[in-house]
Amino acid sequence: MLDITLPSPCERFTPDWKYADDVDIYVKRDDLIHPVISGNKWRKLKYALSELPDGMSRTVSFGGGYSNHLHALGYACQQLAIPFTAIVRGDYSASPTPMLMDLLAWNCELVYVNKLEYRQRETPAYLKQIRMRYPNAVIIPEGGKQPSALKGVGEIIDELTFQPDYILLPVGSGATLAGLIPKLNAAQHAIGIAVLKGENYLETEVESLLTKPHTNWRIEHKFHQGGYAKHSPELVQFCQALFQNHGIATEPVYTGKLFYAAKTLIENCYFQKGAKILLIHTGGLQGARKIKTDETN
Numbered sequence: 251m252l253d254i255t256l257p258s259p260c261e262r263f264t265p266d267w268k269y270a271d272d273v274d275i276y277v278k279r280d281d282l283i284h285p286v287i288s289g290n291k292w293r294k295l296k297y298a299l300s301e302l303p304d305g306m307s308r309t310v311s312f313g314g315g316y317s318n319h320l321h322a323l324g325y326a327c328q329q330l331a332i333p334f335t336a337i338v339r340g341d342y343s344a345s346p347t348p349m350l351m352d353l354l355a356w357n358c359e360l361v362y363v364n365k366l367e368y369r370q371r372e373t374p375a376y377l378k379q380i381r382m383r384y385p386n387a388v389i390i391p392e393g394g395k396q397p398s399a400l401k402g403v404g405e406i407i408d409e410l411t412f413q414p415d416y417i418l419l420p421v422g423s424g425a426t427l428a429g430l431i432p433k434l435n436a437a438q439h440a441i442g443i444a445v446l447k448g449e450n451y452l453e454t455e456v457e458s459l460l461t462k463p464h465t466n467w468r469i470e471h472k473f474h475q476g477g478y479a480k481h482s483p484e485l486v487q488f489c490q491a492l493f494q495n496h497g498i499a500t501e502p503v504y505t506g507k508l509f510y511a512a513k514t515l516i517e518n519c520y521f522q523k524g525a526k527i528l529l530i531h532t533g534g535l536q537g538a539r540k541i542k543t544d545e546t547n
């Protein structure tokens with residue numbers, strides 16, 4: 251059984267950032283949905299897990315050694331008694347990451363594949379092989395970006411009791427952004443904060459997930475700090491201060507970059523006075539263990 255808390259709280263956020271008083275900032279605390287399957291993870295996996303097609307009794311998915319997606323899915327499958335196979339990029343058998351240790355403790359099957367094989371994860375021929383190996387399995391793509399994920403993500407907007415002018419969120423695969431865009435009206439804008447180097451590529455990914463073109467969204471590419479999981483000591487300090495001053499826990503891979511981007515944009519008068527800005531806290535705090543590992547290595 252999963253003890254999910256929905257709707258997630260939406261809190262007024264009043265930082266002491268320059269010009270923050272000129273706008274109204276809110277945080278959708280999806281990080282509080284569940285201690286493990288937090289943030290966009292539950293939103294994306296909800297329908298995949300609650301509507302397993304008849305005869306399907308296993309899930310298979312893909313990710314790296316620190317993947318928040320595999321971590322959340324592995325936990326959910328253990329709780330729901332669904333066998334789960336994680337196809338992991340790289341061989342961590344000699345020293346599993348903390349995230350992989352959790353998956354092993356939750357009785358997930360880990361299949362380590364090299365980068366070359368991992369690169370084939372979306373090709374029809376490779377997926378056919380996986381289907382032959384696991385005939386009763388639902389195959390969930392990397393990052394949980396199956397079409398039902400978009401429906402789950404869109405429910406964030408259904409829970410709001412006001413209409414934000416801008417919605418800001420971190421972008422990795424683009425599925426969370428793609429789930430929000432169709433739910434906005436013409437006066438609302440979604441702004442994705444790219445957490446990795448992916449100019450044009452990320453826009454194309456988001457467009458490929460949308461069923462029709464929309465114009466009320468964009469992705470900001472100035473805040474990835476050099477690439478996925480790359481971060482400055484300043485960002486780490488920023489996350490710590492955010493927690494000390496506001497009790498909001500973030501990590502430097504996704505949500506730290508989101509809040510930092512919001513601060514920079516507000517300080518640069520990017521939004522009109524009086525704008526209502528909603529930050530989506532997409533959870534993923536287990537990813538902070540990567541930072542700790544990197545820093546102790």
Ligand SMILES: Cc1ncc(COP(=O)(O)O)c(C=O)c1O
Pocket residue numbers: 289290318319393420421422423424425426427504505532533534535
């Ligand atoms: C905590 C967290 N926030 C944001 C994202 C980005 O979401 P998406 O991959 O849907 O763009 C991810 C990755 O899935 C994540 O783990």
